[in-house]
Amino acid sequence: MSVVYLGFHFTVEPKDPGTEILIAELGELPFESFVEQEHGVTAYIQQSAYETGMVENLYIVNSPEFTITHTVETIEQVNWNEEWEKNFDPIDVDGKCYVRAPFHEKTNALYDIVIEPKMSFGTGHHETTHMMIQQLLEMDLVGKKTLDMGCGTAILAILAEMKGAQPIDAIDIDAWCYLNSIENAERNHCHHITVEEGDARLLPGRSYDVIIANINRNILINDMATYANCLAPEGYLLLSGFYVDDIPYLDAACQPFGLVFEKKWERNNWASLRYKKL
Secondary structure, eight states, rough: OOOOOEEEEEEEEEEHHHEEEEEHHHTTOOOOEEEETTEEEEEEEEEEGTTTTTTTTTTGGTTTTTTEEEEHHHEEOOHHHHHHHHHHEEEEEEETEEEOOTTTTTOOEEEEEOOOOOSTTTTTTHHHHHHHHHHHHOOOOOOEEEEEEETTTTTHHHHHHHHHHOOEEESOHHHHHHHHHHHHHHHHTTEEEEEOOOOGGGOOTTOOEEEEEEEOHHHHHHTHHHHHEEEEEEEEEEEEEEEEEHHHHHHHHHHHTTEEEEEEEEETTEEEEEEEEE
């Protein structure tokens, strides 16, 4: 007996940051997959898991700052691979790193990363992931013990290993991300990545040369002391997941822990920062 799904086709205005907030809220519900569209996102949930009012009661749906409408489609059986293939384009970062799905042709890029794009975030399409890839591309990571915090699809951990980092811990609080990160590490023949399900409470007692944290402003600020305590002297902290206007808050959170600002990246109003521990 096939599983019946509901496909919620959302139109979001303004799309950024509305779509990201909407996905974050839906992710707390039993929605299983998200595909970003030109004007919003399509979210899928098993019909048996859906409850009346689930979408209508979301905070962002009732926020005066956004206009969100949706239609619902009943789908008897979803061919997820076909959905992803239709909506996932390969990403070329500075001609050096190529992120693609298994159904895309291989290129001659220096770093060729293959992921199964089961969600839209962490694939390299989002500005924050793109900038973090740029950060890693310009760093010497050979032999560096590395943490990918909020790893998503583990794309950053995979690139770090390709650049010589080891060992690498990849951590995400989301169970789906945990499982998908394991799959993607294996798919890219990585042997130095350990994937864990959890949050910053796993970190006390550990030490890293490089910490990659692509999450959001509030979590980054809340966990900054933990990151700083786990970062070895002369180590690097790479941050993203926030807007340009948030930079002063992140900088204020870093300064008390001897974290010295080194460089900033900006992309479509999103920001990424690099700090070094003295």
